[in-house]
Amino acid sequence: MGNVLVVAELQAGVVRKVTLDTIAFARQAVDVIGGQVHVLVLGDGVDAQAAEIAAGHGADVVHAGNGAAFANYIAENFTPAVVQAAEAVDAEIVCAPSSMFGKDLMPCVAAKLGAGMVSDATEVFDDGGVRFKRPLWSGNVITTLEVTTPRKVATVRTTEFEAISGYADASVQAFTADVGARDDAEFVSFDQVKSDRPELTDAAVVIAGGRGLGSGENFDMLMTLADQLGGAVGASRAAVDSGYAPNDWQIGQTGKVVAPNLYIAVAISGAIQHLAGMKGSKTIVAINKDGDAPIFEVADYGLVADAFTAVPELTEKLKSLGIGS
Numbered sequence: 001m002g003n004v005l006v007v008a009e010l011q012a013g014v015v016r017k018v019t020l021d022t023i024a025f026a027r028q029a030v031d032v033i034g035g036q037v038h039v040l041v042l043g044d045g046v047d048a049q050a051a052e053i054a055a056g057h058g059a060d061v062v063h064a065g066n067g068a069a070f071a072n073y074i075a076e077n078f079t080p081a082v083v084q085a086a087e088a089v090d091a092e093i094v095c096a097p098s099s100m101f102g103k104d105l106m107p108c109v110a111a112k113l114g115a116g117m118v119s120d121a122t123e124v125f126d127d128g129g130v131r132f133k134r135p136l137w138s139g140n141v142i143t144t145l146e147v148t149t150p151r152k153v154a155t156v157r158t159t160e161f162e163a164i165s166g167y168a169d170a171s172v173q174a175f176t177a178d179v180g181a182r183d184d185a186e187f188v189s190f191d192q193v194k195s196d197r198p199e200l201t202d203a204a205v206v207i208a209g210g211r212g213l214g215s216g217e218n219f220d221m222l223m224t225l226a227d228q229l230g231g232a233v234g235a236s237r238a239a240v241d242s243g244y245a246p247n248d249w250q251i252g253q254t255g256k257v258v259a260p261n262l263y264i265a266v267a268i269s270g271a272i273q274h275l276a277g278m279k280g281s282k283t284i285v286a287i288n289k290d291g292d293a294p295i296f297e298v299a300d301y302g303l304v305a306d307a308f309t310a311v312p313e314l315t316e317k318l319k320s321l322g323i324g325s
């Protein structure tokens, strides 16, 4: 069969970086199964986004599925469109980022296609059959799965893949999906936390705070540092549970998985469940007043210091050196 279909994720009409990372996974997949990388972009007026995705990121064909039914994401409308696209391009693997979007949509797609599914795939390879790797138990175990159905559905751990640039441009085609008229589900509203900072999982720099900060107000100094570096702010679960930071800032096993170029952990002890969400970061900096904190075992640079002194000093130093904004 061959061919891989990537379902693009947009956020408020913007192509998310995780979509491009998923296309990099798809390229690895076609090296194994053959065929082409197809990308399906659904929305109401997504020609510009389809052209953006087609511009050298590793896709062969981008399908622009425009329609009022796709103006806002709901699985009930997206699922039939993805199923029809998978059948139209004869996709052996159908995949999406392992984000809230992908985690919501892809099980529905797998059910409708009668396909086996892999969550959080980090690698696809041929070992006498098409096999996938995925992490378990906070990343302490890597399991190998074989999906034996003709079509296979996957969500992709995008932190393991780097968006491609400079690849030959893809062709863009219109895609018409028939989702029928529905009266069982409709989009009502999407309450998004508005922020000028980058999305946590897309950011090149993440400043994360832990319970050691002691209050929500004390996260302000992390925001100042993040703004200086054009980064996002995250938190440990203990900080979220203590009410210092919102839920969608949580990084770790039960939060978001991030792999920025620079991760600065401030007053975070480095519990295994936190490391599961950030240990793939390219450079890890830890600031903690306890020199024995486990975070220092994964840190590239460690500073044993009081965060309330070190963070403002670091921000001032960056400003005086003209680093960041």
Ligand SMILES: Cc1cc2nc3c(=O)[nH]c(=O)nc-3n(C[C@H](O)[C@H](O)[C@H](O)COP(=O)(O)OP(=O)(O)OC[C@H]3O[C@@H](n4cnc5c(N)ncnc54)[C@H](O)[C@@H]3O)c2cc1C
Binding pocket: 209, 210, 211, 212, 213, 235, 236, 237, 238, 239, 250, 251, 252, 253, 254, 255, 256, 266, 267, 268, 269, 270, 271, 272, 273, 274, 277, 287, 288, 289, 290, 293, 305, 306, 307, 308
């Ligand atoms: C099933 C399960 C899932 C979980 N999922 C997650 C998850 O997704 N993400 C996650 O983060 N955790 C998760 N946890 C919780 C995890 O085990 C830890 O409890 C949590 O990560 C600890 O957060 P913390 O490091 O902020 O707090 P603490 O462990 O309390 O550490 C606070 C740190 O701050 C330092 N500190 C204190 N004051 C200062 C100061 N002034 N300056 C500098 N340093 C200071 C201390 O030395 C200490 O190292 C999970 C746990 C379970 C059981």
